[in-house]
Amino acid sequence: MWIHAKGMALAIMAVVVLAAAGCDDDGPVGVRDLLPPSEPQAVSSVTGDGEVTLSWVRNTEPDLAGYRVYRGTTGYDGPFNPLGTTTSLFWVDDTVANGTTYFYAVAAFDQAGNESDLSTENTFDTPRPAGTNLVLTPVSLEPGFPAGYDFSSGLIRSSSHAETDIYFEIVDGTRLMVARDLSTDIQDAGFHPLDDLDWAPGDEGWSPTGTVELILGHSYYVWTRTDNYAKFRVTAISGRPSDPNATEIAWALPMSACERMVADEHSTSAQ
Numbered sequence: 001m002w003i004h005a006k007g008m009a010l011a012i013m014a015v016v017v018l019a020a021a022g023c024d025d026d027g028p029v030g031v032r033d034l035l036p037p038s039e040p041q042a043v044s045s046v047t048g049d050g051e052v053t054l055s056w057v058r059n060t061e062p063d064l065a066g067y068r069v070y071r072g073t074t075g076y077d078g079p080f081n082p083l084g085t086t087t088s089l090f091w092v093d094d095t096v097a098n099g100t101t102y103f104y105a106v107a108a109f110d111q112a113g114n115e116s117d118l119s120t121e122n123t124f125d126t127p128r129p130a131g132t133n134l135v136l137t138p139v140s141l142e143p144g145f146p147a148g149y150d151f152s153s154g155l156i157r158s159s160s161h162a163e164t165d166i167y168f169e170i171v172d173g174t175r176l177m178v179a180r181d182l183s184t185d186i187q188d189a190g191f192h193p194l195d196d197l198d199w200a201p202g203d204e205g206w207s208p209t210g211t212v213e214l215i216l217g218h219s220y221y222v223w224t225r226t227d228n229y230a231k232f233r234v235t236a237i238s239g240r241p242s243d244p245n246a247t248e249i250a251w252a253l254p255m256s257a258c259e260r261m262v263a264d265e266h267s268t269s270a271q
Contacts, residue, residue, distance in 0.1 A: 032112075033063070033110070033112040033114065034112070034114060035114060036108075036109070036110065036114035036115055036116045036117075037059050037061045037064055037108040037109065037110050037114070037115075037116045038059060038061070038108065038116055039106075039107065039108065039116045039117040039118060039119050039120060040056040040057070040059060040067060040106045040107070040108050040116070040119045041056065041057050041119070042056055042057045042121070043055070043056045043104065043105070043106050043119040043121045043123045044056070044121075044123065045104060045123050045124070045125040046125075046229070047125055047126065047127055047128060047228070048127055049098065049127065049128065050094065050096065050097075050098055050127055051092055051093060051094040051096060051127060052092075052093045052096055052102060052104070052125045052127055053090060053091070053092050053093075054069065054090060054091045054092075054093065054104055054106065054123070055089055055090040055091075056089055056090075056106055056119065057089070058089055059108045061108070061110060063110045063111045063112065064108060064109075064110055064111075065087075065109055065110050065111045066085050066086060066087045066108075066109060067085065067086055067087070067089075067091075067106050067107065067108050067109070068082055068084070068085050068106070068107045068108075068109060068115065069082070069083045069084060069085070069086065069091045069093075069104070069105075069106055070082055070083065070104065070105045070106065070107065070118065071083050071093065071102055071103065071104055072102070072103045072104075072105075073100070073101070073102060073103065074103070075103060076103055076122040076124070078103075078105070078118075080103070080104075080105050080118065083095075085109075091106075096127050097127070098127050098128055099126065099127075099128070100126065100127070101124055101125070101126045102124065102125055102126070102127075103122075103123065103124045104123045104124070104125070105118035105119050105123065106118070106119045107119070128154070134149065134156075134232070136148075136149060136156065136167075136168040137168070138168055138169050138170045138175075139159045139167055139168065139169040140169070140170065142158055142159060143158060146158045146159070146161075147159045147167045147168045147169065148160075148161060148164035148165070148166065148167035148168075148180065149164065149165060149166055149167070150163045150164055150165055151165050151222065151224045151226075151228065151230040152165075152224060152225075152226045152228070159178075159180065163225070164180045165179070165180060165184050165222055165224045165225060165230070166178060166179055166180060166184065166186060166222055167180060168214070174213055175213065175214040175237070176211045176212065176213060176214065177211070177212050177214055177220065178210060178211045179207070179210040179211070179222070179223075180225075181225075183225040184210075184222065184223060184224060184225050185201075185206035185207070185210070185221075185222070185223035186206065186207050186210065186211070186212050186220060186221065186222050186223075187201055187205060187206050187207050187212065187220065187221045188207070188212045188213070188215075188218055188220055189218070189219045189220055189221055189231070190218060190219070191217050191218060191219075192219045193219070193233075194219055194231055194232075194233050196219075197219055197221065197231045201221060206223065214234050214237070215234065216234050216235075216236070216237050217233070217234065217235075218233070218234055219231060219232070219233040220232055220233070220234075
């Protein structure tokens, strides 16, 4: 029996002993497995343009058969409707509309058909179109030319705006992107296409200074003040390093996640 709401069991946890027909007490006895797996852990989401990618960590039950993915539109507690089943540790939901918020949960099921409770993470996502040709000018040109960017709204803002996540500045000729305050983080991912960046640092691994040097061709992770991931790649740099009119042209894409993602879980599969 499926009950598509968090906190409620999806299967009865019991073991039933079935005696063979007849009166002989010494007859064969069968044991039916009604014990469901544990609910999947660390369910995370990555925002795309017209799609949401979910991931989670592998269950350890030896009789695990797969996972069932659920989606709702009203809130963290459901109700949820099943999207489908998979034996891998990710699911791409390409049946979404940009700008609409979706809530997700994942259950595990075993070879006997027992299904776990729904995952407990409050996993939600709002797919958005990818941003291109984002141009930022250095903070020295403010207030006339804003130097900051707000990933949640997709707007260029001043470096001091309360909703700004990152801003661009030049210090002693070095181009820097700066996480605005302690509510945001940033890290250099090196020379990688944005499509390769489907994971990000956890609690550790962010720049300890809240700044990164901007290098042509490098991609970068951002943890936003709305508790989402974002990523961007520097695609063009104009002007001399010491020129206050230098501009950064970056390709930015929000990648929302309710929980920090673990890189090596993307390369494993259900056992």
